[in-house]
Amino acid sequence: MKLIRSSLAAAAILLHLAAAAQQPKADTTRPTGGPPAGRGGAGASQGPKPYKEVITDKAVTDDGLFRVHKVDDKYFFEIPDSVFGRELLVVNRISKSGGGIRNGFFGYAGDQIGQNVVAFDKGPNNKVFLRNISYSEYAKDSLSPMFMSVRNSNIQPIVASFDVKVLPTTITGTVIDITDYVNSDNDILGFNSSFKSALRIGSQQTDKSYIATVRSYPMNVELTTVKTFGRTPAPGAMSSPGGNVTLELNSSWVVLPAKKMQPRYYDPRVSYFAVGYTDFDANPQGVESVRLIKRWRLEPKDGDWEKYKRGELVEPRKPIVFYIDPATPKKWVPYLIQGVNDWAKAFEKAGFKNAIYAREAPTKQEDPEWSLDDARYSAIVYKPSDIANASGPSISDPRTGEIMESHINWYHNVMQLIRNWYFVQASPVDTGARKMLFDDELMGQLIRFVSSHEVGHTLGLPHNYGSSSTVPVEKLRDKAWVEKNGHTPSIMDYARFNYVAQPEDNISRVGLFPRIGDYDDWSIEWGYRLFPQYANEDAEKAHLNQWVINKLKDNRLWFGRENNPDDPRSQREQVGDDAMKGAYYGILNLKRIIPNLEAWTREPNKNYDNLRMMYGEVRNQFAMYMSHVTRYVGGIMETLRTVEEKGVVYEYVPKAKQKEAVTFLQNNLFKTPTWLLDQSIFAKTGISGTATVLSLQESTLNSLLSGRNLGKLVEGETVEGAKAYTISELLNDLQSGIWSELKTRSRIDPYRRNLQKAYVGVLDKLLNPPASTMTLIVGGGGGGRSSGPSAPAIENSDVYSAVRAHLVSLRAEAKNAAAGTADAMSRAHLQDVASRIDNILDPKK
DSSP: BBOOOOOOOOOOOOOOOOOOOOOOOOOOOSOOOOOOOOOOSOOOOOOOOOOHHHHHHEEEESSSSEEEEEEETTEEEEEEGGGGOOOOEEEEEEEEEOOOOOOOOBTTTEEEEEEEEEEEEEETEEEEEEEEESSSEOSOTTTTTTHHHHHOOOOOOOEEEEOOOOOOGGGGGEEEEOOHHHOOTTTTSOOOOHHHHHHHHEEEEEGEEEEEEEESSSSEEEEEEEEEEEEOOOOOOOOOOOOOOEEEEEEEEEEOOOOOOOOBBTTTTOOOOOOEHHHHHHHHSEEEEEEEEOEOOOOOOOOOOHHHHOOOOBBBBBBEEEEEOTSSSGHHHHHHHHHHHHTHHHHHTTSSSEEEEEEOOTTTTTTTTTTTOTOOOOOEEEEEEOOOOEEEEOEEEETTOOOEEEEEEETTHHHHHHHHHHHHHTTTOOOSSSSSSHHHHHHHHHHHHHHHHHHHHHTOOOOTTOOOOOOOGGGGGOHHHHHHOOOOOOOOSSOOTTTTOOGGGGOOOOTTOOOOOOOHHHHHHHEEEEEEEESTTTTHHHHHHHHHHTTTTSSGGOOOOTTTTTTTTSTTOOOOOOHHHHHHHHHHHHHHHGGGGGTTTOOTTTEEEEEHHHHHHHHHOOOOOHHHHTTTTOOOOEEOOTTTTTTTSSSEHHHHHHHHHHHHHHIIIIOOOGOOOOOHHHHHHOOOOHHHHHHHHHHHHHHHTTTHHHHHHHHHHHHHHGGGGOOHHHHHHHHHHTTTTTHHHHOOOOOHHHHHHHHHHHHHHSSSSSSOOOOOOOOOOSOOOOOOOOOBBBGSSHHHHHHHHHHHHHHHHHHHHHOOOOOOOHHOOOOOHHHHHHHHHSSOO
């Protein structure tokens, strides 16, 4: 969630594996020196030696996945034969961050900086090779000729070579020296290129870097290094970067399951985060892109399978457990825990009880071996940052989509973000929100909601922007109904709070807050319910398809994708099934806030920064309402289906609804929103009323009159004919509203003059764009509607013709009105407008 989004690559990650009892580990924290790091073992190879000559009596040994030996300043892996050829997931994180390195959301302790899958292979001449494994291309049938062809065309690269240090006849494993490789700057154990660039990480300075600890556990090995890097120049900087940055890094080597989890194919009608590959077997006459959902491996305990098949609730063999970072302020811990535990009820729909829960991290006294860096533990990691955000990433087995572990990033300043949201959306209804410092219970419940949302991401669930559109707006004012059902069926929606509720509705916080709802229950059931009667993912596919078809007869279970730019039902921050009705009620509440804003933001002995900030929040909320309404114009609704379902996938928003949206914009935005113009607030904050209004109007015009949006209207006319809302109708409707003074010859006030100039400027950019190669793109992307071939360039489309004809008409009306207008400033303005249109239609060379 950005609180947001999303969804992204800087996520901190670990791996969820079964915890095993560990004996206290030996202290291996002494810095190591040695020659400059290379790509393999240290020093010149002198051939294998007897075990005792390499792993001497000085060795400090740690047993686990590998036996790890520390001899003086050298580290050795003793790799058992059973591990050779096994895939190991390597996850790199920042354990301790360096001052001044942060870039936005990136660069904090716990952040992921790289991920790879590797495997050790025995090579000739007493060598061990480390290969980087890719799963981008695949042939499922190992007996098919295609399998061998794909394998031969995708040999996995060797990224490191190590000398075998111990004679193989003396031990059952293979001993290699990993000191120099671990202490080097390499692609497997360090930053990936994008993170290096974002954080301006330069070359590693090996003489200022060392290995801090190497610890081995039954399923993973944890490497901690302290590395010093030079800094690269900031983008556009002319001077040399100067200075170094020292970081503590952690690399988790985790063995992937020998027995793979049965995967489940991705279905966009329910939607999960996914992993994918190109399958050369699936389509006998081509190739197929395969996507597998990301989910945790929940399976009944041994002996409970028959109970599960009978429909009884059973406990999973390995539940999903989140630990709360010890650095988290204690008063918020119970709310974070509750946000995790709230999901347990949803998993009962999938047949599992006690499937997910949170607990406080153990103290050093309780468990001296517990660490946030240990790949066996998932956690909610507290980050003392002014970033107003939280995120819920996870990592998974690329072969099956099995989620191995997650670290939820919890930035301290997320509390300011959720306070501002609740203030601007709920304070007219909730008196407890009419101040800058919320009481602990209100803030705690807000934290609980965010915790639940982010946990949802870690379970595999993306945002469902369409969920709230399944709820009739008037139901959001029905106290009994909304308190029972919630204002959106999904906590994964970006429908923060019920801004439709009015003070007279007497709706409590239960009806204002988001919660885990019907869609969330369904999506967890679809993703996590097991069907043991089907041997593999192909066998269950038809059953799952029919299940989804039957379930989607309930409209509350509809999924609307996040990255759909065309469907007015799938919008962030919108609640209810009608944006015009919802925005109407939302604006009524904003009008209640403005006269009280100074009193509600007042804090003793402080200036007016709160007033300025919260006025900006009101302005932004109003802008959001306008963007919701604008999406209806040229809107294309997307309802994904398989061939077994009736109905179309894409359909245009009805003409009447598009015209209703334009009328709403005319009445609430293009007609100056004087309720937003509080001169008392402006006098205390320095905010400009004219700039505020113009920025709102100009932003909406840019969306409404973009080449892409007008291109959709042209396309809609070719599809729907007389039923379509055409580009000419839109321009005529806008002219009748934005330019209404031309017919009456009345005075044009400064706000309207600014609006009219902005309108002409937007059309100028359409006819005379900065880049001559700009095209109209009529369609979505990212897994949904595809526009096919690029639409014609503006100058070759009806957009150009319609806009040009509109400007010719507008110029004539402006000239006539200027001649008949008594107000001198209005006359000068219209003369200027006519001159601007002349230049647009016939650009000066």
